[in-house]
Amino acid sequence: MVDRPLEETELVERARRGDLRAWETIVCTHQGIAFRTAYVLTGSAADAEEAAQDGFVKAYRALGRFRRGASFRPWLLRIVANEAHNRRRSAARRERLSLRAAAEARPGDAVPSPEAALLARENQEHLLAAVERLSDDHRDAITCRFFLDLTEDETAAALRVRRGTVKSRLSRALERLREELEGEL
Amino acid sequence: MTPLELRLQALGHELEVPPAPDLTAGVLEQLSLSGTRPFAWRRTAVLALALVVIAVAAAFAVPQARTAILRFFHIGGATVIRVDTLPPAVERKDAGGLGTPLSRAEADRQLGFRLALPRFTGDGPRRVYVIADSVGTVVVRWHGRRVLLSEFPSFGATSLKKLAVNATIVDPVEVNGRAGLWLQGGPPHTLTYFDRQFGFRETTVVIRGNVLLWVRGRLTLRLEGKLTRRQAIALAQTIR
Numbered sequence: 001m002v003d004r005p006l007e008e009t010e011l012v013e014r015a016r017r018g019d020l021r022a023w024e025t026i027v028c029t030h031q032g033i034a035f036r037t038a039y040v041l042t043g044s045a046a047d048a049e050e051a052a053q054d055g056f057v058k059a060y061r062a063l064g065r066f067r068r069g070a071s072f073r074p075w076l077l078r079i080v081a082n083e084a085h086n087r088r089r090s091a092a093r094r095e096r097l098s099l100r101a102a103a104e105a106r107p108g109d110a111v112p113s114p115e116a117a118l119l120a121r122e123n124q125e126h127l128l129a130a131v132e133r134l135s136d137d138h139r140d141a142i143t144c145r146f147f148l149d150l151t152e153d154e155t156a157a158a159l160r161v162r163r164g165t166v167k168s169r170l171s172r173a174l175e176r177l178r179e180e181l182e183g184e185l
Numbered sequence: 186m187t188p189l190e191l192r193l194q195a196l197g198h199e200l201e202v203p204p205a206p207d208l209t210a211g212v213l214e215q216l217s218l219s220g221t222r223p224f225a226w227r228r229t230a231v232l233a234l235a236l237v238v239i240a241v242a243a244a245f246a247v248p249q250a251r252t253a254i255l256r257f258f259h260i261g262g263a264t265v266i267r268v269d270t271l272p273p274a275v276e277r278k279d280a281g282g283l284g285t286p287l288s289r290a291e292a293d294r295q296l297g298f299r300l301a302l303p304r305f306t307g308d309g310p311r312r313v314y315v316i317a318d319s320v321g322t323v324v325v326r327w328h329g330r331r332v333l334l335s336e337f338p339s340f341g342a343t344s345l346k347k348l349a350v351n352a353t354i355v356d357p358v359e360v361n362g363r364a365g366l367w368l369q370g371g372p373p374h375t376l377t378y379f380d381r382q383f384g385f386r387e388t389t390v391v392i393r394g395n396v397l398l399w400v401r402g403r404l405t406l407r408l409e410g411k412l413t414r415r416q417a418i419a420l421a422q423t424i425r
Binding site: 020023024027028031032034035036039040045048049052053056057060097098099123124127128131142146147148149174177178181 | 187189190192193194195196197199200201202203205206207208209211212213215216217
């Protein structure tokens with residue numbers, strides 16, 4: 001586990017010197033989280049693909065500005081999130097996120113009753129609808145922090161705000177969600 | 186984590202997210218086509234600072250100007266210095282001195298940035314003149330006059346220096362909400378290119394038209410021609 005940051009540091013350093021093979025490895029490593037970030041911010045697979053791809057191109061060109069020793073992923077996600085926000089603004093609307101179809105239970109799994117499973121799904125759909133009704137700022141904070149499992153620092157970097165702003169947005173968004181879901185939690 | 190936070194985290198895993206496409210081919214293709222290397226911001230910022238120092242030193246190196254620098258303006262990658270006496274300069278004729286004529290695509294590739302252009306009818310300029318991989322110039326027509334539009338990185342290794350005597354008007358203006366400078370009238374002023382390809386070699390040419398300088402994104406743009414201030418700003422505002 002100790003080797004990975006060193007390896008990435010070396011790859012970034014090589015890419016900074018113009019080594020496209022090193023950049024290819026970085027794209028392979030981070031394209032999953034980059035696409036997912038862009039997708040939950042835009043709600044569109046096509047926009048997310050464009051935003052993630054352009055994000056990697058712009059990040060490569062901006063490598064000279066990347067501070068040596070800093071964490072690479074938040075810096076990259078910041079650029080990708082910015083591309084996603086630009087596309088969301090130009091589309092003037094954002095597609096709603098949805099839940100995937102319920103997975104089939106594997107043999108041997110403890111399965112809830114059909115009624116309990118239905119209720120759990122309804123609750124999650126209710127929660128998702130409540131998240132969708134939040135303001136853009138609050139929804140983006142919830143999305144990055146919980147849907148993408150980013151740390152507060154990474155969320156701050158992706159949204160180009162201070163960590164304190166992330167904390168206050170999360171606090172207000174959670175309060176709003178609690179109000180909406182009162183009696184259900 | 187609170188129960189609500191745990192539910193939100195679980196919800197993230199249940200979202201319908203399409204599988205991530207393989208982006209490597211598209212990214213590498215874009216980078217290969219543009220031929221762009223990572224931009225060395227820190228190094229070029231240091232170089233830009235060095236160039237400003239050199240610009241001042243060069244102005245002082247003109248004996249008559251040594252005690253006669255009256256004012257110093259800096260905008261983007263350009264520096265305007267008022268002096269009493271202009272240094273010796275060559276006349277620029279037609280496209281001579283503007284650099285190597287290239288196709289738009291080749292120019293964008295060499296410059297490492299995409300030229301911002303006015304709304305042209307048709308396919309845009311057939312030729313772009315490039316100096317030292319850093320300054321791109323196109324000829325445009327506006328109000329029936331031939332105007333030169335030049336673009337260069339604001340913080341790149343190349344910089345322009347203008348020397349103007351006191352009779353030349355140097356006024357701050359605004360272009361699309363961004364700061365600019367308008368140079369008009371008086372005797373000709375001179376323009377010096379700092380050439381990164383050949384070190385700090387300078388080429389100084391005489392400029393007889395009016396000039397508008399402004400910053401757009403990370404580029405500095407420059408219009409030169411026999412336009413009024415209003416005409417030049419109107420043209421600048423069409424540049425996208």
